[in-house]
Amino acid sequence: MLLLISPDSVEEALDCAKAAEHLDIVDVKKPDEGSLGANFPWVIREIRDVVPADKPVSATVGDVPYKPGTVAQAALGAVVSGATYIKVGLYGCTTPDQGIEVMRAVVRAVKDHRPDALVVASGYADAHRIGCVNPLAVPDIAARSGADAAMLDTAIKDGTRLFDHVPPEVCAEFVRLAHGSGLLAALAGSVTQADLGPLTRMGTDIVGVRGAVCEGGDRNAGRIRPRLVAAFRAEMDRQAREYAVGVPAVN
Numbered sequence: 001m002l003l004l005i006s007p008d009s010v011e012e013a014l015d016c017a018k019a020a021e022h023l024d025i026v027d028v029k030k031p032d033e034g035s036l037g038a039n040f041p042w043v044i045r046e047i048r049d050v051v052p053a054d055k056p057v058s059a060t061v062g063d064v065p066y067k068p069g070t071v072a073q074a075a076l077g078a079v080v081s082g083a084t085y086i087k088v089g090l091y092g093c094t095t096p097d098q099g100i101e102v103m104r105a106v107v108r109a110v111k112d113h114r115p116d117a118l119v120v121a122s123g124y125a126d127a128h129r130i131g132c133v134n135p136l137a138v139p140d141i142a143a144r145s146g147a148d149a150a151m152l153d154t155a156i157k158d159g160t161r162l163f164d165h166v167p168p169e170v171c172a173e174f175v176r177l178a179h180g181s182g183l184l185a186a187l188a189g190s191v192t193q194a195d196l197g198p199l200t201r202m203g204t205d206i207v208g209v210r211g212a213v214c215e216g217g218d219r220n221a222g223r224i225r226p227r228l229v230a231a232f233r234a235e236m237d238r239q240a241r242e243y244a245v246g247v248p249a250v251n
């Protein structure tokens, strides 16, 4: 399982860089513009410059409306700025067809510019609270639009977590659906170390985290701390080892 960490600024990205050996992907976002809030192109560029070259930089394109042209252009902005994982939150898409339309436009915009960039279609575990597409529709949206990964995050960061909205057995079905279509499965949403056992066992490819590696577990007021990234990775590694030898780790 890969560890994706979401800094909100160049300063936080520098702290991620200090913990680079413990993480896999640096994901640029702007949390004060939403769960998948998009940051400025120059911030993506500066973060690309300070993160070690062997670590991919991801960027969120926003909690996007059902406006395929607008979103495609924003996605191109992210890839031109140096991101090679482009994450789109299908916030304003109320039907799978709308999600496919938006994601097809994004895939074309991104891959025309950079064929090796990965496109991530993200739904929301708490979709029922915001009225967007059902979490289990996301793998099919991703597959039918030519995206590379299906993801879930939470839209409303009020302390509720991924598993509060989509229980582990349903997340496991999400992962199965994604893998069945040849996609990567990414899961996030106030994930804590306690969630790593189930996430590992269900075969999650990427876990996305911010709050759990911020001081005080506070994704807004707290800052990302290298020692918390290291501790999170240590628990991921422990779960992976236990799973590999068939001994369920005690959470």
Ligand SMILES: O=C[C@H](O)COP(=O)(O)O
Residues within 6 Å of the ligand: 004, 006, 027, 029, 153, 154, 157, 188, 189, 190, 191, 208, 209, 210, 211, 212, 219
């Ligand atoms: O992509 C991952 C998100 O940044 C997760 O943030 P969170 O762990 O604070 O919910």
